[in-house]
Amino acid sequence: PVALQKAFDWAENVGRRPKAVIVVDLYGHSADMESLLKICNHYGVAVVEDAAEALGAYYQGRSCGTWGELGIYSFNGNKIINTSGGGMLVSNDESYLDRAQFLGTQARDPAPWYQHSEMGFNYRMSNILAGIGRAQLQVLDERVEAKRQVFGRYQQKLGILPGVDFIRETPESRCNRWLTVMVLDPAVEITPMQLIEAMEVQNIESRPVWKPMHRQPLFAGCPYFTHGDSSSVADFVFQNGVCLPSGTGMSVDDQERVIDCIKQRFRAVV
Numbered sequence: 001p002v003a004l005q006k007a008f009d010w011a012e013n014v015g016r017r018p019k020a021v022i023v024v025d026l027y028g029h030s031a032d033m034e035s036l037l038k039i040c041n042h043y044g045v046a047v048v049e050d051a052a053e054a055l056g057a058y059y060q061g062r063s064c065g066t067w068g069e070l071g072i073y074s075f076n077g078n079k080i081i082n083t084s085g086g087g088m089l090v091s092n093d094e095s096y097l098d099r100a101q102f103l104g105t106q107a108r109d110p111a112p113w114y115q116h117s118e119m120g121f122n123y124r125m126s127n128i129l130a131g132i133g134r135a136q137l138q139v140l141d142e143r144v145e146a147k148r149q150v151f152g153r154y155q156q157k158l159g160i161l162p163g164v165d166f167i168r169e170t171p172e173s174r175c176n177r178w179l180t181v182m183v184l185d186p187a188v189e190i191t192p193m194q195l196i197e198a199m200e201v202q203n204i205e206s207r208p209v210w211k212p213m214h215r216q217p218l219f220a221g222c223p224y225f226t227h228g229d230s231s232s233v234a235d236f237v238f239q240n241g242v243c244l245p246s247g248t249g250m251s252v253d254d255q256e257r258v259i260d261c262i263k264q265r266f267r268a269v270v
Helices: 002-014 033-043 094-104 127-137 140-158 192-201 233-240 252-267
Strands: 020-024 046-050 070-074 087-090 164-166 181-184 241-243
Touching: 002 033, 020 033, 033 046, 087 094, 127 140, 140 164, 140 252, 181 233, 192 241, 192 252, 233 241
Parallel strands: 020 046, 046 070
Antiparallel strands: 070 087, 164 181, 181 241
């Protein structure tokens, strides 16, 4: 919220009030929607909630993805529900959904032939993939619980290591624990890439945390606003975080193998 207010102050000063704010629920954790919505409502700016990673998560007892004018879910192959690709758009305003469906089906005019008065896109999901997704939604709660058990095991076994921490739930939210993220204290003599490399040697896939948008070459030169005067959460977590294997298909033995690999790497430097 502090960074968002800074961004609005800047936008007002340069006369560039945005049409919308995209709020992202990262790694299955809800954003601070109440505070963010208060700011956006003050300026009359719409909120699009990117809940691609937060299907099955809650904020103040309400599903993530249902707080903004529009909500986005992803059914990519790595998500908690997947149809190999595609996603879902939700809204309480049917005019938004009608417009999205029109644009997503090539913006075809209501004519007996193919006629287009504006640019459209081909964003349609096949009926077969949609059926697969609907069937998986019936077991969403079980998958969320499996993800939370994976996180709990990591936290119990690795949280005792020096300089290791995990992203915590806020009191008003319930995370789906889509992906377990471990954060290392910079004072510890081990880096996320060293851990990733150690796991790769044992054929265990892990990844760095998402690279911040302001550090992407595509957005070089774009304004970026931090929550503090001299600190950036996005940069800190990128430099010190590592995403651990978190699939619902992992057995306890699979996870213990990951845990043992990390412990061995820590023993090598402690």
